[in-house]
Amino acid sequence: MEDERAPIEPSGLNPGVAHNARVWNYWLGGKDHYPADREVGERVFGMFPGIVHVARADRAFLGRAVRHLAGEAGIRQFLDIGTGLPTVDNTHEVAQRMAPDARIVYVDNDPMVLVHARALLTSTPEGATDYVDADARDTGAILKAAAGTLDFDRPVAVMLLGLLNFILDTGEARGIVRRLMDAVPSGSHLVLTHPTLELGGEANAEAMRFWNEHATPPITARSSREIAGFLDGLEVLEPGIVSCSRWRPEFADLGEAPSEVAQFGVVARKP
Numbered sequence: 001m002e003d004e005r006a007p008i009e010p011s012g013l014n015p016g017v018a019h020n021a022r023v024w025n026y027w028l029g030g031k032d033h034y035p036a037d038r039e040v041g042e043r044v045f046g047m048f049p050g051i052v053h054v055a056r057a058d059r060a061f062l063g064r065a066v067r068h069l070a071g072e073a074g075i076r077q078f079l080d081i082g083t084g085l086p087t088v089d090n091t092h093e094v095a096q097r098m099a100p101d102a103r104i105v106y107v108d109n110d111p112m113v114l115v116h117a118r119a120l121l122t123s124t125p126e127g128a129t130d131y132v133d134a135d136a137r138d139t140g141a142i143l144k145a146a147a148g149t150l151d152f153d154r155p156v157a158v159m160l161l162g163l164l165n166f167i168l169d170t171g172e173a174r175g176i177v178r179r180l181m182d183a184v185p186s187g188s189h190l191v192l193t194h195p196t197l198e199l200g201g202e203a204n205a206e207a208m209r210f211w212n213e214h215a216t217p218p219i220t221a222r223s224s225r226e227i228a229g230f231l232d233g234l235e236v237l238e239p240g241i242v243s244c245s246r247w248r249p250e251f252a253d254l255g256e257a258p259s260e261v262a263q264f265g266v267v268a269r270k271p
């Protein structure tokens, strides 16, 4: 997949080392990646071809979860941490199609995502979008910056899709979720996706080991039990912690994609 568009090189970025946001973009069929990203992306694909279905199923889950939240659940505010490079149907586009007054704050720590962030700032006039360049561990800075756009007295959907897998220590990851969910009121939601070896098998484990030797940031898989630990005190919506492709699938999702991918998806509500 050769790319004719030379990516801009923002400061702090090392194009020689594959980085998750850009490799994820490669698996999604995007254009914002360097040769090192494509090489690692291809090697991982060679070991675990299901990775492409994981990336696509994750985005399709994002669409269904946001449609549910902006529709039935009446959520108007979204805090999307670990946003990734802009692609088709970013959170604000899905949410504002349902609810033009929806307000979205995106957060990522990748310099390349920052460079492309203006593509995420195309809000409807009734709504708003903002972008915060921060590490997910720095919840204080994230909440402070997001308060310029979001009203933390009203429900917020906290979205951590494909993000906690980069926080290797489970206790630290739980602390991040707890601090974020403590900051939002009753009626708020948590949306998670997370890779797992419970659905992927040995090929996925091998691909993750390869990733950790050749790319950044390092990644970890988690079990459904560990995912459940992130949801303490929350009401888990049906159908629970499942392959994200199996979370309320719609007719359009039932094409040639496999019915199960090695990525859990779950939505939970703060009572």
Ligand SMILES: C[S@@+](CC[C@H](N)C(=O)[O-])C[C@H]1O[C@@H](n2cnc3c(N)ncnc32)[C@H](O)[C@@H]1O
Binding pocket: 020, 021, 024, 058, 059, 062, 081, 082, 083, 084, 085, 107, 108, 109, 110, 113, 134, 135, 136, 137, 160, 161, 162, 163, 166, 193, 217
């Ligand atoms: C697998 S991508 C997922 C993108 C998008 N959420 C999705 O589901 O399609 C993970 C994103 O998390 C970002 N990320 C990884 N570690 C992070 C951290 N500690 N703080 C903020 N963002 C992080 C990466 O830069 C990347 O854009």
